[in-house]
Amino acid sequence: MEKEVNTSLTQNIFRILLALFMVFAGISHLTFNRIDFQAQVPxxxxxxxxxxxxxxxxxEIALGLILLFWKKQRVTIGWALAIFFILVFPGNVAQYLDGKDAFGALNSDTARLIRLLFQPVLIAWALSSSGAWRSWRNSKK
Structure with a gap:
């Protein structure tokens, strides 16, 4: 059983924002951005x-909702979300290498390259806001 990790108000705000972002992104996968996301599939x-x-x-919807509502499993969900961001990264790389436009804003190699730099930010965001990083550090003491 996972030990519950206390998180700060700032972490909780960023966790909620990430969870809402994930739910929105998941909904957009299923609806209005469906074709654009296909450009990322290698x-x-x-x-x-x-x-x-x-x-x-x-x-994405499931991870976002679980991160938002399931307090006792936040550390596990933080790791799961970080792994998810790692698993989808090859799609972002493929989109850059293949020069595929998407979302209106990803219409140049520079824009697609800059986007790649944000993947580590998402990973850090998931680990920090869920308390997963702190839990891992505390387990090493």
Whole structure:
């Protein structure tokens, strides 16, 4: 059983913002940004691009809702979300390497490259706001 980790007000605000961002992103995968997200699915993935976008959208919604509401599992969800961000990173790299435009704003190599730099920020955000990083550090003492 996971030990509950106390988080600060700032961490909780950032956790809530991340959770809402994940739910919004997941909904956008299933609706108005569905085609744009397909541009991120690398050609080597052996599934239909649409299926990958739908599944990743469902996972994003689930992770966001769990991060928002399931207090006793926040550390685990923080790690799961960080791993999710790592797993989708090859899609962002493929989009950059293939020069695929998306979302209106990702229409140049520079914009797509800058976007790659934000993936570590999302990983750190998930680990910090959920208390996962602090829990891991405390376990090493």
């Amino acid at each position: 050609d080597w993935v052996p599934l239909s691009k649409d299926l990958v976008v739908i599944l990743s959208g469902v996972v």
